[in-house]
Amino acid sequence: MSKIICSAAIRGAYQIVDKADKKLTEAIEQKGRDCKVEFPNTAYYLPIIYAMTGIPVKTLEDCVHIIGMARSMLPPLPAEKHWVPYLGHTLDAGMATLFAEEVYEVCKYLIGPPPVDGIWLGAADDIIMRERGIEFVDGTAPGFAAIVGCAPDADTAVKIARELQEKNLYVFMQSDNLGISFAEQLEEKGVQMGWDTRLVPFGKETSAAVYSLGFANRAALSFGNVPPGEARRNLLYNKNRIFAFVLALGTAVTDEQYANAAGAINYGFPTITNIDIPEILPTGVCTYEHVVSRVPVDKIVDRCIEVRGLKISIHKVDIPVAYGPAFEGERIRKDDMQIEIGGPGVPAFEFVCTKEADEVEDGKIQVIGPDLDDMPQGPGVSIGIVAEVTGRKMQPDFEPIFERQMHRFLGEAQGIFHMGQRDIIRHRISKDAFKAGLRLKHIGKIIHAKFHGEFGAIIDKVQVTLYTKKEDVEGKLKEVRAAFAERDARLGDMTDDSVNLFYSCTLCQSFAPSHVCIVTPERSGLCGSVSWLDGKAGYEINPTGPNQPIEKRKVIDDRLGQWDGTNEFLYSSSNRALEKVSLYSIMTDPMTSCGCFECISAMLPMANGIMVVDRDFTEMTPSGMKFSTMAGTVGGGLQTPGFMGHSKFYLGSKKFISADGGLARVVWMPKALKEELSEQLEKASKEMDLENFLDKIADETVAQTEEEVVEYMQKINHPALSMDPMF
Structure with missing residues (x-):
């Protein structure tokens, strides 16, 4: 272990903890200890702290405890002569750095300077997290590069960014070198940045690195079903499944940047740089080397991929522009x-x-x-x-x-x-x-x-x-x-009863190991992008891939939608975590979710019905939870009666929770979703003899709590009021 790196990282950790403590003191003076803190529209509180410790940081008072914890983790500076080359001290300093920086960044949301400013985007909200998470699941995004500092010039920055894009990697940008950042260089050249282009500028300060690492933590919590507080499992999940690395560019590395690099090494994310600094070449925490330096900028992307152990698959398309x-x-x-x-x-x-x-x-x-x-x-x-x-x-x-x-x-x-x-x-x-x-x-x-x-x-x-x-x-x-x-008529006649085979989709098991999607003609995959025909084609294209045929075989319960073939497939394909699944029920053995669902349905007990919320709705729902909070309950391959992830298409299906009363159980959904699906819902409600049913579904303009939903239902005589109890 390099003494120079170790000393710098630990010094940087002390500086960052002091800076965060000062920022927290200012925030408490202005807002009070009981002031609530959060990264807007995100679950998992402050995700690095929550993932590593299980502590939900909700107020500035909670932040005081975290700063104290970070200080207790700081090791002594290496002695001049009798220094023990122990990696653990540096890793502890790195984790203390990340804890302190999450506190520092969340205080900025309260008292400024605002993390979201100009090109800087701050924390990714949960809508982005779940939309982009599927790309890490299906391999279209094999990993991300966390870029620190700046390239030698703006043209080189564009070249590096394009090379990373063409390899399908996300580019997370934070920190600067002598006042210039990589993102500002791209802006100078008119490069389009944002989540849509995978060029994501989090913030100019080095502390914005917590948004990159927090994204990785949230992936483990959301998709990997890793419980909060299980630090080792979370870090191993990231090492083995989130293929990320730190790409440090510039002329020098500051102590604070060293401290953040030490934090990233905890995750198995190595640092590769063009700067002349000591190297840490022995393997251990990272898959291969920990720190590799003095790499020419024209070869640095390939070296990053090699050091991280990434497998990139690119099929060259013969056109005169970049492709990916x-x-x-x-x-x-x-x-x-x-x-x-x-x-x-x-x-x-x-x-x-x-x-x-x-x-x-x-x-x-x-x-x-x-x-x-x-x-x-x-x-x-x-x-x-x-x-x-x-x-x-x-x-x-x-x-x-x-x-x-x-x-x-x-x-x-x-x-x-x-x-x-x-x-x-x-x-x-x-x-x-x-x-x-x-x-x-x-x-x-x-x-x-x-x-x-x-x-x-x-x-x-x-x-x-x-x-x-x-x-x-x-x-x-x-x-x-x-x-x-002609094609629509042919596909429209297909029903679950008209086929003997369903198809699986286990594409998301790289993130949620126990999750299995069972796709039928009347129930598409919960992400909305896999139909029964897609599953059939997927199996034809790749017979050993994620889409496998499931023979229904003997009926166990026709009402619930249980067959011995689907149960047997679920048991073997969920790593024996689950034994039964009901394709038509939200209350009895509902289908699991990975986290990529378009919508969540959740029971409202007082209303004797369910609410449906889509990922674009970020406000509070009548269940007392936001979409992001419910997603933590439903995702990760969990089977939670009363909650279910599903596609928008499924709402118009005759099989939509048919065992529990079907569409007539829907009592609330966001107005925008209701308008988007109006034609589909009107058609389905007419087939079920539900007169003017669309107007009977409450939305946020008439009801924001469960009590208000019930009041609205009584006013318009919603059919769920006279249905059998759901449980």
Whole structure:
């Protein structure tokens, strides 16, 4: 263990604890000891402290106790001559640093300077946490780089950021070097930052590093079902499942930065830097080396991946712009766009159809009509994209699955913004992408490459035709819409009773080891992105993957939705943690959740019904809990009667908690969610003879507590009032 690093880290820890103590004293003077503290719209209190100690920090008085705990963890500074090279002292100093910095940062939310300011985003709220968590689950985001300091210049910063994006990593930015930060360098070059592009600027102070490490802790608590207070399990979870590293850039490392690096090593997150500092090469806490220095900036990203032990899978797409999931959230403003495809009143579509083998020439890409060079700049462009595919295992039922994936495939190209599907699409291509050489043929190249790359087990050949004359697009739309209608009718007739196989989705088990999604024709995956047909296609594509067929076999309880086949699969696939699951009940052995659900349903005992809340609703609910709090009760592979995670689609299903009374049990949901699902809910309520039912569901405009919900139900005579008790 380097004495220089150890001494610096411990000195830095003392400085940070003192700084946090001073900030806390100021906050108490201004707000009082009973003042509540929180990172806005987040569960798990101050997540590092909560994960490591189990202590819920709720007030400034609680923070006083934490600062005292941090001080008690500070080791003595290494002696000049008789120094013991003990890593534990440095790790303790690192953890004391993180405890103190969480207190310091939460006090900033009370008395300033505000953590959310300009480009700085502060703590990620729980909506972002759960939306982005699925990307760490399914591997589209293999890890994150916590960047400290700044690059030698702004152009190099952009180059490093793009390289990390192309490797699908998140980039968390905090701290500075001599007053300049990596995020400010990206801003100087006009790089779009935020969660959508995976370039996340947390804060300019070094203390903002707690937002990166807190994100990792929250992943373990939320998805991994690691109980608060079990520090060792949380740290091991992060070492083995959250592949992160510290990338330190600049000309020197401060004592405070050393202290934070020591904190990160506790998690198994190594530090890699271009700066000339001592190295810690022996393995131990980290998978490989702990500190690697003097790495040239043009090779530092690859060295980071090597040291952390990351496995990156990249399939090169032959187009003149960067390509990867990091660009899917890119927004192209009106002033920055070359053209806009589709939109209101502009005919445009995307269509996948199955052909015979002799009708498809693999790799053939045609643009029938003018290309971008011959189109006027701006909106109003009509394009029809037809992808014709063939393969021995190809089935017409897979066509809508491939169409939905086109949104992701095209959106991952830098300079292409993609929205919608089928005949309701709106795309933009940026001026920068056009200048780089991007043309419409490259859209065809992306589709060809990605269809082969991800559906190669099913597809043998792909050809793509792009129609750009408005009259051609309108002519094709007639036959395309007829195909859509036929397809919808075919899928709409499928029910749970009409099939003998359901499909599993265990994609999220890397975060929630005991969770198993069982997907049926009438119940999609709780994340909303996996239908029964998706499960079927997933199994065809990868027979050993997360989507496995489940034979229903003997009926145990038809009302609850229990079969011996589903129970047996659950028991074996949940690592023998769970024995039974009821697909149609929220009260009896409900299905588990990983944490990626679109909605949570929760029983309201006084109302004899349930409330439904989606992740976009951040206010208090009638249950007395926010979405983020309930998510901790439901997620992590737990089976909690009275609570259930599910997709929005499931609310319109005839099987929605049918064992407990179905849709008629819904007594409250957020107004925005009710409006979003109005057409679906109205159709379902009519089929159940629930007259004017949508108006009978309370929302936050008429009821904010359970008592107010009951009062509203009595006023409008909600059907749940006369139903059998739920328990």
